[in-house]
Amino acid sequence: MMDIDTIISRLGGIENAARITKVSTEAIRKWKQARAIPSKHWATIIQETGLTLSDLQPNELSDSIPHTCPAGANAVLLLEDGTFLWGIGFGAFSSKDNLSIGEICFSTSMTGYQETLTDASFAGQLITFTFPHIGNVGTNIDDNEANKIVAKGLIVKQPITEPASWRSTSPLQEWLKQHHVSGICGIDTRTLTLRIRDQGPQNALLYFPEDGIFDIPFLQEQVKAWPGLQGMDLAKEVTCATSHQWKNGVWHWGDETSPKPSKTYNVVAIDFGAKHNIFRNLVEVGCNLTVVPATASAEEILSHNPDGVFLSNGPADPAATAHYTVPVLKTLLEKRIPIFGICLGHQLLAHALGGKTYKLDQGHRGANQPVKDLKTGRVEITSQNHGFAVDPKSLPSDAHETHINLFDGSNEGIASDTYPAFSVQYHPEASPGPTDSHYLFQRFAELMDQHSPNKKQ
Numbered sequence: 001m002m003d004i005d006t007i008i009s010r011l012g013g014i015e016n017a018a019r020i021t022k023v024s025t026e027a028i029r030k031w032k033q034a035r036a037i038p039s040k041h042w043a044t045i046i047q048e049t050g051l052t053l054s055d056l057q058p059n060e061l062s063d064s065i066p067h068t069c070p071a072g073a074n075a076v077l078l079l080e081d082g083t084f085l086w087g088i089g090f091g092a093f094s095s096k097d098n099l100s101i102g103e104i105c106f107s108t109s110m111t112g113y114q115e116t117l118t119d120a121s122f123a124g125q126l127i128t129f130t131f132p133h134i135g136n137v138g139t140n141i142d143d144n145e146a147n148k149i150v151a152k153g154l155i156v157k158q159p160i161t162e163p164a165s166w167r168s169t170s171p172l173q174e175w176l177k178q179h180h181v182s183g184i185c186g187i188d189t190r191t192l193t194l195r196i197r198d199q200g201p202q203n204a205l206l207y208f209p210e211d212g213i214f215d216i217p218f219l220q221e222q223v224k225a226w227p228g229l230q231g232m233d234l235a236k237e238v239t240c241a242t243s244h245q246w247k248n249g250v251w252h253w254g255d256e257t258s259p260k261p262s263k264t265y266n267v268v269a270i271d272f273g274a275k276h277n278i279f280r281n282l283v284e285v286g287c288n289l290t291v292v293p294a295t296a297s298a299e300e301i302l303s304h305n306p307d308g309v310f311l312s313n314g315p316a317d318p319a320a321t322a323h324y325t326v327p328v329l330k331t332l333l334e335k336r337i338p339i340f341g342i343c344l345g346h347q348l349l350a351h352a353l354g355g356k357t358y359k360l361d362q363g364h365r366g367a368n369q370p371v372k373d374l375k376t377g378r379v380e381i382t383s384q385n386h387g388f389a390v391d392p393k394s395l396p397s398d399a400h401e402t403h404i405n406l407f408d409g410s411n412e413g414i415a416s417d418t419y420p421a422f423s424v425q426y427h428p429e430a431s432p433g434p435t436d437s438h439y440l441f442q443r444f445a446e447l448m449d450q451h452s453p454n455k456k457q
């Protein structure tokens with residue numbers, strides 16, 4: 001780790017440092033005194049001194065509390081357990097009024113960082129990727145799963161490089177800036193991941209101040225005071241404002257028009273923070289989609305004469321969202337409307353059937369989770385992003401477990417024996433991830449073929 005005196009001498013002393021950074025010698029003396037350099041000067045200093053990230057970043061977890069920012073770092077990641085990680089910030093600067101605070105989680109996906117950052121299920125969470133190179137292909141206008149970045153912050157190992165893709169329309173750090181989201185690099189993400197794995201989910205705060213001033217006691221207070229995801233309903237914050245139609249199907253290489261499905265179904269999708277690729281896949285199997293807000297009443301949903309209802313993925317604690325959705329879902333079940341749920345939708349269906357959910361010690365986030373279909377014995381490699389799970393023992397006798405996770409045996413799917421309703425914990429739409437489970441969209445179409453209330457009329 002290089003200290004501030006060495007950096008100033010590398011720049012050729014105070015006079016030269018002032019000339020290179022275009023600030024007064026007075027200001028350089030203040031930096032020396034405070035042992036901190038404001039963030040906006042780092043790019044120039046790195047360029048002029050030829051310093052590398054490893055010269056600047058301690059790159060180890062520290063439980064002791066350094067009250068001054070080490071020279072070279074300009075951003076910090078604080079964990080609730082007292083861990084400090086100094087690093088180099090990118091994307092938007094932080095502000096004290098709008099902190100990047102939430103639960104820290106890791107994703108093992110090697111691709112699809114843009115889809116992950118825009119997946120609304122990540123509301124209230126900071127994401128660290130176990131894959132060290134994030135940002136290599138920039139960002140583009142097609143790979144969004146929502147209209148904005150929903151994750152609270154991004155934590156990566158390597159600095160973001162120039163985008164190497166013909167599809168890129170904006171480098172990752174610029175795109176983050178446009179969406180007012182901060183990132184930090186130079187972090188030992190392996191050690192960080194082990195800490196999250198071993199100690200379980202906890203609060204974290206990423207701080208990248210423009211003025212280089214770190215009010216550590218304030219930041220520590222904030223990270224401790226954040227209430228945590230348990231008991232939190234964030235679906236209301238990420239759902240759509242009003243009902244609307246969804247028309248786009250899956251994007252086919254070189255052709256933006258999907259083949260016309262032979263049958264069509266009237267489907268109402270309840271949006272708890274839905275990923276766009278789920279809707280595209282539903283259109284692909286013939287669904288005419290009406291998307292309604294998370295708080296839509298049963299009357300409103302039924303007024304669309306649905307052949308089926310889809311329950312989307314979404315953020316935070318299903319038990320909190322269940323308070324206002326279970327009465328609606330119970331009405332739909334009683335009316336024998338075919339129901340298909342994904343992730344949060346799966347957990348809400350379990351609640352409506354009388355089951356319970358709990359917080360996992362270790363969430364599943366990545367594109368490599370093996371799931372076994374208990375009926376066929378077939379194993380699917382799935383894309384996942386969840387921190388809560390359905391307790392299969394809590395299910396009533398007329399509902400059964402259909403899929404399990406082969407990493408930890410947790411529940412991955414349920415079906416009702418009384419009602420035409422089934423759901424999965426994982427993400428058959430992938431985006432990012434493998435497409436082994438696409439058949440589930442077809443299964444929903446078949447359920448509507450058999451049980452649509454409109455068929456009987």
Ligand SMILES: NC(=O)CC[C@H](N)C(=O)O
Pocket residue numbers: 121312313314315316317318342343344345385386387388389
């Ligand atoms: N992707 C999702 O829908 C996540 C569901 C829920 N928020 C969980 O973390 O378990």
